[in-house]
Amino acid sequence: MAKNITPREEDYSQWYLDVIKAAELADYAPVRGCMVIRPNGYSLWEMIQKHFDEAFKDTGHVNAYFPLLIPNSFLEKEADHVEGFAPECAVVTHAGGEELEEPLVVRPTSETVIGHMYSKWVQSWRDLPVLINQWCNVMRWEKRSRLFLRTSEFLWQEGHTAHATKEEAMEETLKMLEVYRKIMEEMLALPVITGEKSEGERFPGADNTFTCEAMMTDKKALQAGTSHFLGQNFAKAFDITFQSREGVLEYAWTTSWGVSTRLIGAIIMTHSDNDGLIIPPYVAPVKAVILPLGADESKLAGLYEPKAQELAATLNEILGKRSVKVDTRYHMRPADRFFYHLQRGIPLRIELGEKEYSKESVRLVRRDTGERFDVSWDKAPEVVKETLDAIQANLYRRAKDFREANTHYVESFDEFKKVLEEKGGFIKAYFAGGKEEERAIKEATTATVRCFPLDEEHTRGKCFYTGKEGARLAIFAKAY
């Protein structure tokens, strides 16, 4: 048992922080609410980025970069947007030793600057669609921060697209939601429920927001990514107009969608255990580490290590450059080296000592299950790959089973409160309420509507709260 990690059952949020610390993912910065993403955390982010970036490009998007600073007046052009974001904006009032004529806002999101630029770039229906993404940092001065889940500054990706028709924009919104789902599930091993946000949970300025909701191992919900259908709100605010085929001047239809470093928090709270971090193999910067073991230095240097290097080279060809490392820190005792990699979440440990060498084998130890078994040198590359696939599949399956075991259906508010208190987790219920009812439920229970799942889009029933017929199926939960 790890001696530097608070057990999850004892104090979940302390456990979370301990895991981050032990794995050296991040550290507190000198500025309140800000974090330093350390190499272990950043390389994980790079892996996540890589998968999403590929998918964005595969769906026809291109990357660009817009500035960090936004004129204050831009924020004010869209009423809901300013209302939603103004309270959490950091504002630059001085520069170059002088007070600025107009304060500059550090972007909390870039719809406004991008809208401004799109209005210059879009003239004709031939200029559409515009499909741009940017990887950047944003700043939201939240009252309360939590490493990776909510920091004043965070890294993310924001896609911003403009289209000629409403249908096409809606199609884009849902397409990107699906891209998110696919990568979260297949690469990050995060089972998510995709759905539509309720009125009260929408992005400020959007007509409609769609989300990927995941369940953490404390049974709370985490919004892992969102895709917004912005209608013509920003097009009207920023005058993004184009002349149609028919020669009529029309407003464009826009979308925006984002995932952030919060996904690292999701990975931690979905897969890790009391020994520390567990990284799904497909996003693990280091997928396996080979440890030459033994007290005999001449054998280490002369036999085990060369064999380990040779195996690493073969594996790197199959799994991708730098995905397998050889740990040659012989000044550390084996147990210390085991724990080192255990806490950093390396999916697979490969041991090569005297016992293995004499049998021309290596020992594999899975991070997810602790299971260990030997495999011969000639079979090792194949088996390592298979095992990594198996770990990936197991992490996903485990998380999904957990979510399903902790999802309950209710038909009345009394039942809702009872289930929430006694069991927690996700609650499925037909719901026909609006903003007012959402708020009342939240005040009474702290649970919120996470989404109306898309795969239940056509089911209808009697609202558990208002009793109205024809209500949509919703998922409620306490959320991060």
Added chain:
RNA sequence: CGGGGCGUAGCGCAGUCUGGUUAGCGCACCUGCUUUGGGAGCAGGGGGUCGAAGGUUCGAAUCCUUUCGCCCCGACCA
């Protein structure tokens, strides 16, 4: 912004109430020896002026005033 906790060595803390020798302890770190397949043992060693400013006093980590910051819990949010 409300509630709670806390700033003393890299980290975690004791010492503060009841001012008084060179400010301690554990982990980490450095050196050596012995160990080495799930967090080693012994020996030696380096490192802090006690968040900051002001005050009281012969004397302040300790008392007083002011101030800055951080963490946790809540309301707000990716």
